[in-house]
Amino acid sequence: MNRGGLETMIMNYYRQMDRNSIQFDFMVHRSGKGHYDDEIIALGGRIHHMPQIRPGSYRLYFKRLDAFFAEHPEYALVHAHINENSSFVLRAARKAGVPCRIAHSHLSDLGIDRKLPFRLYARHFMKDHPNGYFACSRKAGEWLFGRRIQGQRPLIVLHNAVPVQEFAFQPEVRRSVRDELDAEGRLVIGHIGRFTHQKNHEYLIDVFQAVHRQNPKALLVLAGEGELKPGIERKVEKLGLTGHVRFLGVRSDISRLLQGMDLFLFPSRFEGLPVVLIEAQAAGLRCIVSDAVTTEADVTGRLQFVSLQEAPEVWAKRILETTYEHEDTSEALRRHGYDTGSMAKWLSDYYMNQLAAAASQGRQAH
Numbered sequence: 001m002n003r004g005g006l007e008t009m010i011m012n013y014y015r016q017m018d019r020n021s022i023q024f025d026f027m028v029h030r031s032g033k034g035h036y037d038d039e040i041i042a043l044g045g046r047i048h049h050m051p052q053i054r055p056g057s058y059r060l061y062f063k064r065l066d067a068f069f070a071e072h073p074e075y076a077l078v079h080a081h082i083n084e085n086s087s088f089v090l091r092a093a094r095k096a097g098v099p100c101r102i103a104h105s106h107l108s109d110l111g112i113d114r115k116l117p118f119r120l121y122a123r124h125f126m127k128d129h130p131n132g133y134f135a136c137s138r139k140a141g142e143w144l145f146g147r148r149i150q151g152q153r154p155l156i157v158l159h160n161a162v163p164v165q166e167f168a169f170q171p172e173v174r175r176s177v178r179d180e181l182d183a184e185g186r187l188v189i190g191h192i193g194r195f196t197h198q199k200n201h202e203y204l205i206d207v208f209q210a211v212h213r214q215n216p217k218a219l220l221v222l223a224g225e226g227e228l229k230p231g232i233e234r235k236v237e238k239l240g241l242t243g244h245v246r247f248l249g250v251r252s253d254i255s256r257l258l259q260g261m262d263l264f265l266f267p268s269r270f271e272g273l274p275v276v277l278i279e280a281q282a283a284g285l286r287c288i289v290s291d292a293v294t295t296e297a298d299v300t301g302r303l304q305f306v307s308l309q310e311a312p313e314v315w316a317k318r319i320l321e322t323t324y325e326h327e328d329t330s331e332a333l334r335r336h337g338y339d340t341g342s343m344a345k346w347l348s349d350y351y352m353n354q355l356a357a358a359a360s361q362g363r364q365a366h
Contacts (some may be wrong), residue, residue, distance in 0.1 A: 001026060001034035001047070003250050004194060005275035006081055006106050009136075009160045011036055012275075016163075016344030019044055022351055025075075027068075027089070029053060029082070035250065048072075053085050055118040065089060069096035076100060076355055079134075083107050083144060084122040090129035099358035100351075102132035104158070105144035106272040108294060132354065134158050139294040140272035156350075160275040161343040164333050167255045167282035169326040177260025181246065187211075187218040189319065190261035190285075192254060192276045193268075195226030200267045200290070203308065205235055205245075207267065210316035212244055220265075223248045223257060258283035262324040266290065267308060267315070273297050278338055284326035288318055299336050300329040 025046040077100035078093045080086035086103040135141030141155040193199040264280040264287040
């Protein structure tokens with residue numbers, strides 16, 4: 001439970017839940033402490049640690065899952081957020097008699113790497129283990145579930161909602177952030193995301209280099225960590241951009257940081273529907289986004305989509321031709337169901353209705 005988009009989305013909902021009725025406990029697949037762990041404990045949640053899901057250790061993982069649900073018969077609902085690997089968790093939950101089992105898709109592709117065959121196997125393994133099908137976008141749902149849900153259960157698109165009011169534009173906060181960044185009079189381009197293949201930082205730096213050639217005062221700020229960060233730092237140094245790119249690490253003040261930006265840049269290779277794009281729109285920013293991102297992400301009309309097949313100079317032209325004024329987007333986000341206040345109530349009601357229906361079926365069976 002680190003500060004990634006998926007984890008942040010879950011926490012946005014968790015904070016708004018009526019925890020007298022619904023309590024979240026978390027099954028995580030890392031042994032270390034996550035950024036949100038202390039808050040989860042403070043809110044009454046428990047954290048269960050499982051081993052990482054590795055192709056060579058499926059048998060051990062399945063055994064651990066079976067043991068977990070045998071030891072914890074108290075769970076009547078499992079909401080799995082680990083994309084194709086949710087099939088394994090929900091298989092064990094179904095085997096243990098857990099009545100409510102939700103698979104939630106957060107990606108619309110996997111990219112190509114050595115794990116791809118195993119991940120495709122996990123997706124195929126989904127079968128009938130869930131009885132609820134959720135996705136952050138229709139595109140993400142169609143990718144993970146395909147035809148399995150046609151004629152069975154409807155796909156529910158649960159929006160990656162954010163606390164809209166927290167991101168509302170505040171001029172004084174903007175001034176404070178820009179003072180900290182020493183960005184007075186500079187074009188500030190921002191990106192927030194893990195340094196992974198998916199987020200495409202290599203290309204992002206190429207785009208910024210093209211911007212910098214035409215606007216030498218431009219500043220790029222990058223928030224996040226990840227295994228590819230050292231390589232990106234070396235590339236920045238090699239291109240002579242060291243004084244123009246700031247690596248900010250993991251930030252706990254994203255709503256504040258966005259205020260100081262002029263534009264948000266997001267050239268991902270694949271996504272579901274990124275929480276951070278909703279956050280950027282909530283802060284009133286214009287966003288230049290790869291066409292690998294679903295157009296469903298454009299809730300406010302402030303996203304421009306550009307193909308990753310285009311040269312970095314094409315992206316730079318779009319960036320430099322864009323206007324940078326912030327806009328109050330709160331009403332649009334609320335109207336489209338992207339405010340956690342109302343959406344957490346919807347999700348809570350959904351959980352309670354599913355549990356009540358399961359309890360009724362159980363009584364009828366007896």
